[in-house]
Amino acid sequence: xxxxxxxVTSHVELDYRHSLSNDYVQAVIQAGGIPVIIPIGIDGDVxxxxxxxxxxxxxxxxxxxxxxxxxxxxxxLGTISPGRDQLEPAFIKxxxxxxxxxxxxxxxxxxxxxxxxxxxxxxxxxxxxxxxxQHSQKANRSHLAxxxxxxxxxxxxxxxxxxxxxxxxxHHQAVRHVPYPLDVSGVASDGIIEAIESTGHSFVLGVQxxxxxxxxxxxxxxxxxFARFVESC
Numbered sequence: 001x002x003x004x005x006x007x008v009t010s011h012v013e014l015d016y017r018h019s020l021s022n023d024y025v026q027a028v029i030q031a032g033g034i035p036v037i038i039p040i041g042i043d044g045d046v047x048x049x050x051x052x053x054x055x056x057x058x059x060x061x062x063x064x065x066x067x068x069x070x071x072x073x074x075x076x077l078g079t080i081s082p083g084r085d086q087l088e089p090a091f092i093k094x095x096x097x098x099x100x101x102x103x104x105x106x107x108x109x110x111x112x113x114x115x116x117x118x119x120x121x122x123x124x125x126x127x128x129x130x131x132x133x134q135h136s137q138k139a140n141r142s143h144l145a146x147x148x149x150x151x152x153x154x155x156x157x158x159x160x161x162x163x164x165x166x167x168x169x170x171h172h173q174a175v176r177h178v179p180y181p182l183d184v185s186g187v188a189s190d191g192i193i194e195a196i197e198s199t200g201h202s203f204v205l206g207v208q209x210x211x212x213x214x215x216x217x218x219x220x221x222x223x224x225x226f227a228r229f230v231e232s233c
Contacts, residue, residue: 004054004233006033007091009108011061012040015083023141023212024059024105030215031226033233040083043090050094055101055203055233058088058108060210063173069119076123076172089115101203101232103225106171109196109206117179124174124192132190135169141213145169148194148209154185155197155205159228160221167194167209174208182206203232 006028010020018039028035033055042049050056063078065085088108092115095102104112110120121127124135137145144166150157157163175193178184186195186207198204207225214222 003032003034004230005052006035006055006057006230006233007038007049007053008035008057009038009059009084009088009091011059012081012084013062014079015040015081020059021212023210023216024057027212027215027222027226028057028230030223031230033230038087038091040081040087043086046087046090047094050091050098050100053100055103055229056091056095057229058092058102058104058112058206059212060106060108060170062107063122064107064110064114064120066122069114071119071122074122074127076126078172085111096198096201096204099201101229102201102205103229104204104206105212106208106210107173109208110173110175112204112206113175113178113182113196116182118182119176121174121176123172125172128192130191132192133169133188135171135174135188135192137169141168141170141210142217142219143168144214144219146188148186148188150195151183151185154183155203156185156195156207159224161224162221165221167207167211168213169209171208175206203229205229
């Protein structure tokens with residue numbers, strides 16, 4: 001049987017240099033998929049390439065242009081990539097129309113939410129109303145820094161097999177308002193949204209943490225996230 005082909009987006013520095021942690025690649029391979037890295041600059045060919053891949057992995061990286069959701073830049077906004085901000089929503093829309101699986105990680109959960117009409121905190125520490133946890137951990141990627149509480153009956157719950165589990169964390173932006181057909185399926189104890197999923201598609205899951213960094217180090221829940229994603233593809 002042929003293995004599913006997984007399109008993988010990458011971090012783009014000032015629309016000049018592509019870079020991607022090998023953890024994403026290895027997590028897909030470990031789960032039984034064939035990763036193919038998608039570059040920016042192919043906007044006119046998105047539909048053709050989307051028809052060739054079996055699933056889409058939206059990876060982490062820099063910040064997102066706030067004008068995509070009707071805001072102007074906050075002083076704490078970091079470096080953005082207009083090329084990536086243009087490419088990824090186009091891919092997301094094509095995959096959703098075809099009901100092909102999407103796994104969205106860190107920046108990925110944010111651009112997924114924005115593409116469907118939601119918004120985000122440009123900087124959680126200056127825009128969130130309550131005292132927050134440390135969401136940029138001072139430890140390596142395999143460290144489990146805080147807990148995520150999972151919504152009962154959700155896709156994430158069926159994968160994790162637990163009502164609560166620990167994750168790593170490395171972000172200063174986060175999903176804020178979540179539009180239909182997306183639904184919140186995981187939150188941190190401080191209220192930051194940690195997971196969303198589509199109620200209208202076969203497999204669309206976004207997580208704010210980095211399961212790729214955990215999966216390659218043997219974390220069972222992270223491995224199951226990638227396994228279910230690739231199996232769905």
